[in-house]
Every structure is written in structure tokens, then in C-alpha cells.
């Protein structure tokens with residue numbers, strides 16, 4: 418087991434490159450299953466969630482080669498259509514394989530991903546959509562099976578909520594369905610557009626990705642393609658928060674500033690100076706951050722739920738009282754108890770967190786409850802007086818590529834240490 422040991426109080430300065438987006442890499446890798454040939458995906462972040470995705474592709478019969486951040490998938494041969502329980506448990510997002518396996522083999526069988534640290538996470542929208550595309554769906558005692566003895570067919574699918582994963586599963590499955598599929602109230606996240614770009618370069622005909630209505634004109638088959646994953650806007654915002662909390666001055670490169678619109682507004686309101694130029698963003702923090710009136714997490718282009726925890730950590734040491742409302746996931750405040758141990762004054766009432774800014778955090782041992790909550794604790798550790806020891810950092814490794822190396826490059830005093838369990 419590894420822990421992070423952080424000696425807080427170092428001002429973050431310098432430049433860093435931002436990793437490729439985890440939430441793009443996973444669906445794109447799943448979609449390679451439909452290509453019946455070789456696809457080469459660049460800028461895949463080196464994360465445990467990506468490792469889990471590669472394990473699933475190999476289990477399904479694909480030949481997968483990894484060369485640093487480039488993953489080559491040859492899906493000429495697919496020999497399985499079920500994902501065993503142990504692989505599903507490695508990564509909740511494995512449900513992203515649903516549409517790809519169904520469209521490729523006519524049948525998919527997997528265990529339900531179930532709830533996780535951040536909420537119940539139902540997949541009803543995914544399953545209803547597969548039904549609309551012509552599959553028979555059974556969902557019994559945690560085991561899901563979708564089957565169709567003929568090619569899937571196009572359909573009009575109106576989502577009651579713009580689910581990212583459901584939109585992706587529909588786009589993938591409908592790419593090779595017969596006829597036209599329309600997704601109404603589709604998710605508009607940049608990762609949706611990235612997946613559409615990949616599928617289109619494989620021969621799919623998808624238009625409207627990034628807008629509320631997506632149209633997929635099904636084609637007979639897809640072929641392999643080369644694609645570069647977009648930068649990770651969540652990782653970028655996390656480093657921005659680290660700079661903001663340490664009175665830092667940091668330039669982040671290899672990002673797309675437009676993807677960070679609502680996040681930049683929040684940092685500016687907190688008193689940071691932000692300059693964007695080309696594919697870079699420069700953040701300069703004030704001597705004391707200011708509170709934010711209200712932040713409400715929303716589907717894109719609203720404020721991302723994945724940046725809620727890092728920003729709550731930041732506002733914990735701002736001057737004044739801030740309010741954050743989490744509208745997407747019901748259990749996304751588990752890290753707050755740990756932040757409180759470090760000195761934060763936060764009152765949680767259902768989905769609302771009221772943050773009364775304190776002068777500083779104090780370093781203590783804390784435990785990572787989930788991926789983004791873990792990032793919030795790292796940020797608090799960087800800003801804290803004294804030493805913070807963070808355990809269960811395997812959660813952080815799911816989404817941040819060698820976070821300690823990026824932060825060390827910016828002068829942070831953080832190290833990963835192996836300890837006996």
C-alpha cells in the first residue's frame with residue numbers, strides 16, 4: 418500500500434503539461450471493439466482505470482499493445498461477450514462496454530456495476546436505450562444481459578437526464594445500427610465530442626455531438642483509426658486549485674481552455690488572475706482567496722461535479738462563507754469529514770455544503786474516500802501547516818497520472834511512500 422506524505426506550505430510555481438482525459442480514453446478504448454481492425458489511440462493517461470479497460474479488451478479477445486501513452490487495439494478477433502465480475506469490480510465505468518459488445522457480437526452479459534463511493538449510480542438509462550435500439554434486456558439479481566439476434570436498429574431516444582455514459586453507449590451501439598438514431602437531451606461534455614470524432618474517423622456518421630441533440634446515421638461497419646485523446650479538464654482544474662491554494666503562479670500546457678469555461682469563472686471570482694493563450698492557461702493566485710456566493714454542479718457546460726471536491730477544498734481556506742450545491746451525485750461529500758480533521762469548517766445539509774473559510778489547514782493523517790475527494794485532500798495537504806499523510810491513494814491513481822510527479826515539478830514537497838499493510 419502506498420501513502421502520500423506532504424509537507425505543506427510550498428508555493429507552487431512553474432509549468433506543467435496536462436494528462437489526457439480519463440473520461441475520453443475509457444469510452445474510446447471500448448469503442449475500438451467495433452472497428453474489426455487496428456486502432457491507435459494516443460495520449461491515453463497511465464491510470465489504473467485505463468489498465469482495467471485494457472484488461473477487459475484483452476479478455477474479450479482483442480490484441481492490445483501499450484507503448485507509453487499510446488495504446489494499439491486490434492479487434493479483428495473478438496472471442497467473448499461477457500465481462501466477469503472481477504473485471505467489472507475493478508472499474509465501475511466498465512458499463513461503457515455495454516453498447517460496444519452488444520453491437521459487435523449481438524449479445525452482452527455483465528454484472529451490474531452497482532453503487533459506489535459517490536452514489537447509487539443506476540444504469541436504467543443505458544438499458545432502456547439498448548431496448549430502444551432493438552435489444553432484449555434482462556436485469557436480474559445484479560446480472561445484466563442484452564441480446565439481439567439481428568442488427569440493432571435506429572431509434573429516437575429522449576434521455577430524462579443528459580447522462581454522459583448513456584449518451585456514449587448509445588452513440589457507440591447506434592454507429593453500426595440500421596437506420597438513424599437521434600438522442601434528445603444528450604450529454605454535451607467535451608468527452609462526448611471526442612468519442613464522436615474517434616467514431617467518425619472510423620467511418621461512423623455522427624453529427625451534433627457537443628449539442629443537445631445528436632444524430633447517428635448507422636453504417637454497416639467501422640474500421641480502425643488513429644486518434645489523440647483530448648486533455649483532461651478535471652486534472653487541469655485540480656492543478657489550478659493547487660496553485661490557487663498555495664499563492665502560486667502556474668502555467669498549464671496542452672489543455673483546451675474553452676473546456677474550462679465555468680471553472681475559470683469560479684477561480685476569477687475567488688480572486689485569481691487567469692490568462693489563456695492558445696493551448697495554455699496561466700493562473701496567478703492572490704495572497705488570500707475570496708469566498709464564492711454559490712456554486713451548483715451541473716451537466717456541461719455547467720460547473721462539473723468532478724471539480725466539486727477540489728473547489729470545496731480551495732474555498733475552505735478562502736475569506737468568507739461559500740455555498741456549494743451538488744446536484745449530480747448524492748454521496749459526493751464523504752471527503753469532508755477528513756477535511757474537517759484538517760481544520761475545515763463545513764456544514765453539510767443534504768446536497769448543500771456551507772463552507773466557512775478558515776485561515777489554514779493543519780497536517781494530520783487522513784484517508785482517501787474516493788477519486789476526487791482524494792484530490793481535495795492532496796490540495797489541503799499542499800496548503801496545510803505541517804505534514805499530511807494520505808492513505809488509500811489507489812483511489813487517486815484511478816484518475817490522476819503520477820500526481821506527485823506533476824506537483825513536485827511545481828515545487829511541492831510531496832512523495833509517495835510504500836508502507837506495509
Ligand code: UD1
Nearest residue numbers: 440510538539540541542543580581582583722723745746
Ligand atoms: C461520467 C464521468 C464522471 C462524471 C459524470 C458526470 C466517465 C467515465 N465518468 O460518469 O467522472 O462525474 O459523468 O459528469 O466519463 N443516472 C441515472 N441513470 C442512468 C445513468 C445515470 O439515474 O442510467 C444518473 C446518475 O446516478 C447521476 C447522473 O445521472 O446522478 C449523472 O450520471 P452520468 O452522467 O451517467 O455519469 P457517468 O457517465 O456515470
